[in-house]
Amino acid sequence: MKIVNKLALSAIAIVVSGGLMLTSCNGSGSGTASKSDTTDNTILGAGATFPNPLYSKMFSEYNKSNGLKVNYQSIGSGGGIQQLTAKTVDFGASDAPLNGKQDSALSAPAVHIPATAGAVVISYNLPDLKDTLNFTPEVVAAIFLGEIKKWNDPKIAEINKGVKLPSTDIQVSHRSDGSGTTNIFTTYLCKVSKDWETKVGKGSAVNWPVGLGGKGNEGVAGGVKQTPGGIGYVELAYACQNNMAYGKLKNKAGNFILPSISSVTAAANIEIPADGKVSLTNTDAPDGYPISGLSWILVYKEQKYNDRSLDKVTKMLKLVQWMIHDGQQYSGALNYAPLSAKAVAVGDAILKSVTYDGKPVLQ
Amino acid sequence: METTVDNNLITRPENILGRVITSAKIRDAVKGIKRIKRSHRQIKAENVFRKTIILVALATVVLVLGIMLTLILQSVLSVKASGIGYLWGKTWDPVRDIFGAYPFILGTILTSFLALFISIPFSFAVAIFLGEYYPKGWLPNLLKNTVELIAAVPSVIYGFWGLAVLVPIVRSFETKIGVAPVGLGIFTSSLILAIMIIPYAASLGQSMIKMVPANLKEAAYSLGATRWEVIRSVILPYTKSGLFAGILLSLGRALGETMAVTMVIGNTTLIPKSIFAPGNTMASVIANEFTEADHPVYLSALIELGLVLFLVTVVINLIGKRLTKQFTN
Numbered sequence: 001m002k003i004v005n006k007l008a009l010s011a012i013a014i015v016v017s018g019g020l021m022l023t024s025c026n027g028s029g030s031g032t033a034s035k036s037d038t039t040d041n042t043i044l045g046a047g048a049t050f051p052n053p054l055y056s057k058m059f060s061e062y063n064k065s066n067g068l069k070v071n072y073q074s075i076g077s078g079g080g081i082q083q084l085t086a087k088t089v090d091f092g093a094s095d096a097p098l099n100g101k102q103d104s105a106l107s108a109p110a111v112h113i114p115a116t117a118g119a120v121v122i123s124y125n126l127p128d129l130k131d132t133l134n135f136t137p138e139v140v141a142a143i144f145l146g147e148i149k150k151w152n153d154p155k156i157a158e159i160n161k162g163v164k165l166p167s168t169d170i171q172v173s174h175r176s177d178g179s180g181t182t183n184i185f186t187t188y189l190c191k192v193s194k195d196w197e198t199k200v201g202k203g204s205a206v207n208w209p210v211g212l213g214g215k216g217n218e219g220v221a222g223g224v225k226q227t228p229g230g231i232g233y234v235e236l237a238y239a240c241q242n243n244m245a246y247g248k249l250k251n252k253a254g255n256f257i258l259p260s261i262s263s264v265t266a267a268a269n270i271e272i273p274a275d276g277k278v279s280l281t282n283t284d285a286p287d288g289y290p291i292s293g294l295s296w297i298l299v300y301k302e303q304k305y306n307d308r309s310l311d312k313v314t315k316m317l318k319l320v321q322w323m324i325h326d327g328q329q330y331s332g333a334l335n336y337a338p339l340s341a342k343a344v345a346v347g348d349a350i351l352k353s354v355t356y357d358g359k360p361v362l363q
Numbered sequence: 364m365e366t367t368v369d370n371n372l373i374t375r376p377e378n379i380l381g382r383v384i385t386s387a388k389i390r391d392a393v394k395g396i397k398r399i400k401r402s403h404r405q406i407k408a409e410n411v412f413r414k415t416i417i418l419v420a421l422a423t424v425v426l427v428l429g430i431m432l433t434l435i436l437q438s439v440l441s442v443k444a445s446g447i448g449y450l451w452g453k454t455w456d457p458v459r460d461i462f463g464a465y466p467f468i469l470g471t472i473l474t475s476f477l478a479l480f481i482s483i484p485f486s487f488a489v490a491i492f493l494g495e496y497y498p499k500g501w502l503p504n505l506l507k508n509t510v511e512l513i514a515a516v517p518s519v520i521y522g523f524w525g526l527a528v529l530v531p532i533v534r535s536f537e538t539k540i541g542v543a544p545v546g547l548g549i550f551t552s553s554l555i556l557a558i559m560i561i562p563y564a565a566s567l568g569q570s571m572i573k574m575v576p577a578n579l580k581e582a583a584y585s586l587g588a589t590r591w592e593v594i595r596s597v598i599l600p601y602t603k604s605g606l607f608a609g610i611l612l613s614l615g616r617a618l619g620e621t622m623a624v625t626m627v628i629g630n631t632t633l634i635p636k637s638i639f640a641p642g643n644t645m646a647s648v649i650a651n652e653f654t655e656a657d658h659p660v661y662l663s664a665l666i667e668l669g670l671v672l673f674l675v676t677v678v679i680n681l682i683g684k685r686l687t688k689q690f691t692n
Contacts, residue, residue: 075654076655077655078654078655078656079655099657099658101659102657171545176625176647176651177650177651177652178457178651178652178654178655178657179655180655200458201459202458203657204655204657205457205655205656206456206457206458207454207455207456207457207458207459207461208631208632211631212545212547212629212641213629213630213643213651214630215625215626215630215651219626222526223547226531226546
């Protein structure tokens, strides 16, 4: 009977916490915002999980030199945007630019500052294979649509001449949780394949025609590693840290590019629009890896809201400025691609356009 | 005649109670004012305690109703968009805002009931062993603690264990019986769930079996019944409702289990064709997609999924209560 009592207790606890969670989702953020104002030396941020290791490193380094505390919650891009919309955080972070619906939900315009870049690699498990496989956009789309079912399919053999491909079945793994990684990957597939665009589309979670879902990068990696003939997409940083095999991909210019920090930075070395909102997927850069993407910091263009002090706003903007300049030195060690010079220039211009009570904050 | 006898039986205890109360009053009066003051305080404390208890109990009810209300309110958007077809729609496509929960409802029910069927023999065996054969001693104690430990292990650990150990075993089993050797899927999830829910039925059943009156069992033995016959015709019928309640508790746990299932079920929106196919459950879809649900209808569809899960649990509980009543009568 003891266990039953314990169960009842834990059930109540779950009910209580569940109730709190649901109501807090609903509530306006005024309470939290006013609370954060009392501690002016703390900046609150929330959003993307993908750049979290890099951001954590940057914030801890910045804290050492400037004493500013940054509390960043990596709850996912969607969650970060929601928190920014509710004005419960000072900045949001997202792997995808705001879409139309999210933009219109904001009470004031927000700006996108590119902060880092990453890539999605195509990882596979063919134990007897020594060479690095080549992929073309058409082949990748066909595999993830379930049209190419075996590794020795002529379409794969054609671009991998001289490689002895096994007749193993292809076992596709994809992310089961909504994620920026899926968003970048499906955005790329939409650009290169009409079939993909009409049948599946792009988003942080899509209706996969084939394959098994794994939770997080580790879930997909597990699916690929455990299944001979497995294929999946994971973040470059994750694949590097876990020594996974990944293939070269043909870019728009026709070159087969191995994903690496330098080829991702190269992908971002294109003309970036003044608002910073650009998808690097299927980049024009001849030596750029095509499934690359920027990750953005989101802040309101007009910073005077919720009784925020000018001091705090200045501190936050200086932090972001530091992130896109000096902060970039921490990218390489953590397998993130440093921003290209063009991206930094655009980011600088955007930061200078942010105002407090109508006046620009940074000079 | 009979009714008067009954009346006497009922009224007599009341009289006794009345006498006790009056004698107690007299004793109090004799003992003086100090004692009366204390009892006033005691009565006050009693009242406060009673009110607190009622308040807390009511708060629980209010909370559950509040959760249901929140779920209903937040899923209005999705109900408007998808209508009743949400329940049997076979496509879940967040990109095109087509939301059909059928694959997940099916997955939830399949995994839970399959897990229940797998776990029942084990939990009953443990219950009978601990309740009837060896109620005392170091081995039963060890077994009892181990079984209770199963309930204490966090579900993510089951998930990891499932992914690392169980999935390869299931995969080689699937190769032998000639189905697609995926390893992940409904069957693997059910196995994990079955292990996770054993303690609930086992521990309740065990204490129920211990409560069977010894004279009933002794009577059966004296009539020449064997141990198996005593278990079959005395203990099991006597503890039916308790065992059933344990099963129900297990089922409740299986329906809502999220983390371990998410890790081994394969997470596909396709409708499972067999128990070895990958699938998905309502709880794991919510866990997977909630953080990145980036437009209102999508979020609302996920909350509606929570509402459906809530209702499925309520309905299964109600049916269970009904059946328990029938069994006991």
